[in-house]
Amino acid sequence: MKEYWIRFREGVMAIKSIRYFLPSRKLVIFAILAALFEIVATVVTPVAVMDIIDNPLMEVHLSIFKYLPVLMILFIKLLISSFHYLMLSNLAAGLLKNLRLKIWEKILRLPISFYDSVSNGETMSRLTNDAIVIKDFFTTETFSVISGSIYLVIIGAIIFIIDWKISLLIIFAIPATLLLISFIARREYDISQSIQRETEEFQNRINQVLYEIRTIKSSQAEEYESIQGQKIIRNLFRLSSMENKIFALIQPCANILLMLLFLVIFGYCSIRVSQGSLSAGQFVAVIFYLFELTGPVTIFGSFSAKLLKFIVSAGRINQLFAEEEEPGISGKLSASLLPPQDIEVQGLNFGYQNNRMILQSVDFRIQKGSVTAIIGESGVGKTTFFLLLERFYLPSSGNICYGGVPIQDYDLYEWRNKIAYVSQEAPLMQGTIHDNLTYGIEDYDNEELTKALLDVGLLEFIEKLPKGIHTKVGERGTNLSGGQRQRIVIARALIRKPEILLLDEATSHLDSTSEFLVQNSLNKLMKGRTTIIIAHRLSTIENSDQIIILKDGKTAGIGYHRELMENNRLYRSLVSKQQIYESPFA
Numbered sequence: 001m002k003e004y005w006i007r008f009r010e011g012v013m014a015i016k017s018i019r020y021f022l023p024s025r026k027l028v029i030f031a032i033l034a035a036l037f038e039i040v041a042t043v044v045t046p047v048a049v050m051d052i053i054d055n056p057l058m059e060v061h062l063s064i065f066k067y068l069p070v071l072m073i074l075f076i077k078l079l080i081s082s083f084h085y086l087m088l089s090n091l092a093a094g095l096l097k098n099l100r101l102k103i104w105e106k107i108l109r110l111p112i113s114f115y116d117s118v119s120n121g122e123t124m125s126r127l128t129n130d131a132i133v134i135k136d137f138f139t140t141e142t143f144s145v146i147s148g149s150i151y152l153v154i155i156g157a158i159i160f161i162i163d164w165k166i167s168l169l170i171i172f173a174i175p176a177t178l179l180l181i182s183f184i185a186r187r188e189y190d191i192s193q194s195i196q197r198e199t200e201e202f203q204n205r206i207n208q209v210l211y212e213i214r215t216i217k218s219s220q221a222e223e224y225e226s227i228q229g230q231k232i233i234r235n236l237f238r239l240s241s242m243e244n245k246i247f248a249l250i251q252p253c254a255n256i257l258l259m260l261l262f263l264v265i266f267g268y269c270s271i272r273v274s275q276g277s278l279s280a281g282q283f284v285a286v287i288f289y290l291f292e293l294t295g296p297v298t299i300f301g302s303f304s305a306k307l308l309k310f311i312v313s314a315g316r317i318n319q320l321f322a323e324e325e326e327p328g329i330s331g332k333l334s335a336s337l338l339p340p341q342d343i344e345v346q347g348l349n350f351g352y353q354n355n356r357m358i359l360q361s362v363d364f365r366i367q368k369g370s371v372t373a374i375i376g377e378s379g380v381g382k383t384t385f386f387l388l389l390e391r392f393y394l395p396s397s398g399n400i401c402y403g404g405v406p407i408q409d410y411d412l413y414e415w416r417n418k419i420a421y422v423s424q425e426a427p428l429m430q431g432t433i434h435d436n437l438t439y440g441i442e443d444y445d446n447e448e449l450t451k452a453l454l455d456v457g458l459l460e461f462i463e464k465l466p467k468g469i470h471t472k473v474g475e476r477g478t479n480l481s482g483g484q485r486q487r488i489v490i491a492r493a494l495i496r497k498p499e500i501l502l503l504d505e506a507t508s509h510l511d512s513t514s515e516f517l518v519q520n521s522l523n524k525l526m527k528g529r530t531t532i533i534i535a536h537r538l539s540t541i542e543n544s545d546q547i548i549i550l551k552d553g554k555t556a557g558i559g560y561h562r563e564l565m566e567n568n569r570l571y572r573s574l575v576s577k578q579q580i581y582e583s584p585f586a
């Protein structure tokens, strides 16, 4: 009982929150009016037919006029039905659009930590499956159930007036039919939930395979991925076959039950007709009405399962909407007007999970306009520090300060606008070179683009391309070489003019010519900016104003190259272990 109460409350909450997504009140009112008119037209038709049968045409001089009202009603019903369909479809499409717009906005504003715990497939499913379930429930299901209830009451009343004993028969037969259908529909609900879970899993797999297709091929993992995919596809097939069987069962079951009911009622009606207590017209009208009742009865039967499905989907979407957005944890201080400041890390502690600290009591200062190299063994937390600086995560305790103020006190977007992150992967977005150069940048002119491309040594190459700067880069930049991709990312950073540069130094995947070109571009980008580098090249480290060594999440040395070579054993060992390597262009 308690579970039903919780479900009921969840349902009410879901319905309340979904009303904000209705496209327009006018559309809702039109759809309701159209549904009401359709009900009236449907209810009136058998009465008109009854009149024709009970008053045969031969008694009327102008027989065609006898048919006119029925023809008119049928015609009007046709018009109203198509108007109702149009209104309902527009309502559904508008609701789906509004829901998806809101979910889309939310997805873009959620913090990175959300994506650490929720799979892409699940998030995609909110936009696709859940949004559709809600749209269907609010339009098709709700409208059908409401109009079905009105049909039941009116038709029940009319049959009662025609012959109350027949209406008694119907009152007993309908609940039995409903019970059977709702039992089958509940089973269908369980299966559809499993299908949704499997589909999410499948979407995750597809995402991963498409994203990592090169890794899959170079690891010769096609066979493995093929088997994994086959398992999910077969399971989906098994579940949808079960679902199809149930769907195939619901309709005939309902029909058989209704036919049995009809047979009983027909039999009873024919006795009443032969006794003369029911006219032929009334008999036909009862049959018409009974047929009209089949639709609502089937819908009522499956309604509880559809309601449950809706509550689950709406609950999931509500949960997504309740997630805290990034600006929600943002301060209000303006960072954009501040001149360059020092960055100070004070007693910084951070762990992705509370029970496992990655950075512990880290302290150091980075002077504005200087170059700082961060070094340390793999997994020590170098990239994590960058992520904290970008405010993708908040420190567990301690602070990163800028101009003496914790960075989280600044407006998030203004803060991020100060930073450019150039990583090893150099991710490009789908679109043209131009799209990538100006991605997220509103304020630029063509001269700046040309200058940036010249600075990174790509201008000549791009000008020779048939479509020039409007050449498509392919998905994730696959039409370009690794070095070219990196230089496009550097050119973008040049156009953005960030104050703080975060560089994750390329290690191995570039040939020496590309490495030279990338290094040259980086040198131009670094000029006059506060630069923090996760460094691997000895030349970078030697030329840095400061080197910070991380070990076991703590600072294990700060100083210049020569200084550290003389008095820091860990630094010497890092250099000798070739985790730091000599660049051919040092």
Ligand SMILES: Nc1ncnc2c1ncn2[C@@H]1O[C@H](COP(=O)(O)OP(=O)(O)OP(=O)(O)O)[C@@H](O)[C@H]1O
Pocket (backbone or CB within 6 Å): 116, 352, 353, 358, 376, 377, 378, 379, 380, 381, 382, 383, 384, 385
């Ligand atoms: N999103 C995450 N959730 C949980 N743990 C994470 C997450 N990202 C990184 N880690 C863990 O945090 C630790 C530090 O990772 P980080 O990427 O900062 O190391 P790194 O020093 O940059 O390593 P590398 O030089 O190999 O890139 C690692 O043990 C890693 O497993």
